[in-house]
Amino acid sequence: MSSLPAEPVRAPAPLAAVRSGVPEHGEPPKYFQVKQKIDAVLEELGPGATLPTERQFADRFGVSRMTVRQAIRELRLEGRVQRSGRSTVAGRPKLVQPLTLASYTEGVRSQGRRPGRELIILERLPADAALATGLRIELGAPVFHLERLLLADEERVGLESTYLSAARFPTLIDEFDPSTSLYAYLRGTGVVLADADERIETVLGSPREVQLIGTTPALPMLLLSRVTRDRQGEPVECVRSLYRGDRFSFTAHLTAEED
Template structure:
């Protein structure tokens, strides 16, 4: 879903001071952040092309590029090949519904995707066996993926399932839940835990973060209608792009 088109008038009103205390690219960076906070730039909205913005502001294209580069590195802006630069979207995930990542992203008008990291069969660790009510050393499928929305990395999901449910991990496509549904396996409830952690080195690299940056760590065990555990998933979500929202009600 395309975002709002750039409004050139708001950019023409910007004043950058060549004799100020901050370099021009840092001044532009701060202006962009203020425009996002004030709502002048909306999530998903397009920014002017670097060449055009350099003409509007009377600065070099390198100045604009450096300002944009720093904001892209922080996850504030995103670049899309052949389309331009946009304000990053933040996603709200309700905690009261059990759904898959692909379903969530399509509901927001985004195109979900996956980059496979590993898909293997192996023996369950003690933690995995306990979560899935399996015998120690039972065979499990491990599927680790970088989950994306419109090509933007959002999370790393590492799912572990009994091998009888996923005998061939290579057969799983972008949506694990679609694969399970085709096999007549549908989770009906789940237990989920969330906490903030420092991004481990591999997860940080895959998400475009620095090691130690804060991420949301989520453990989830989902269950079939008969109560048998179906899936044990450990995920790392970019905290700067994802919010989890819970609705709370007073006791009757």
């Protein structure tokens, strides 16, 4: 009898498509076959390399340019290729962000990329019903709203809105540098983050969000909504983070609950 491995076996990321995309009723669509062939070309070329033109791909694979265009459109939505001027180039690997209480800055930096943030809004406003519930404050109580573009190597990859109680952090506007990590600032005030509830869903960005991030309305976005608490169980922040689906993926370590 073989022994169990000493270390847990981790699933590869990403997993290969189940059965290579072949449906139960027969052959996969022609565009999908072309997509797989172009994907193999991407593996050979490497990130940043310029792809052959649609016409060149059509001649190479013996299909129409429309079929090639549909295949490339899907690869672009998946982040496998991207536009660069009038050319299409192989995309860079997605940023892999762990679902932990580490900051965005720490997560991006750990992958050898240069994190950055660009301030859009830093304002004081009254809490609506949702914020009052999330932060456990009175309806209409003042909160700070911090909205920033998320950057990785100067590329716009997301948009983050954070809400904090103005009564709890009265000097935030005067002391906090919006280009730096908010979590580092909070630690400096003595706040220790302990746990959070987070919800993840797929959405399409609003016209304003699409313009700020610099994407297209058809690009799927990953929306993370989170309430973070300190060691005393008191809410510290409500956060709405919108990430480009073609540039981000998320990981989580799961453990089984005891019966």
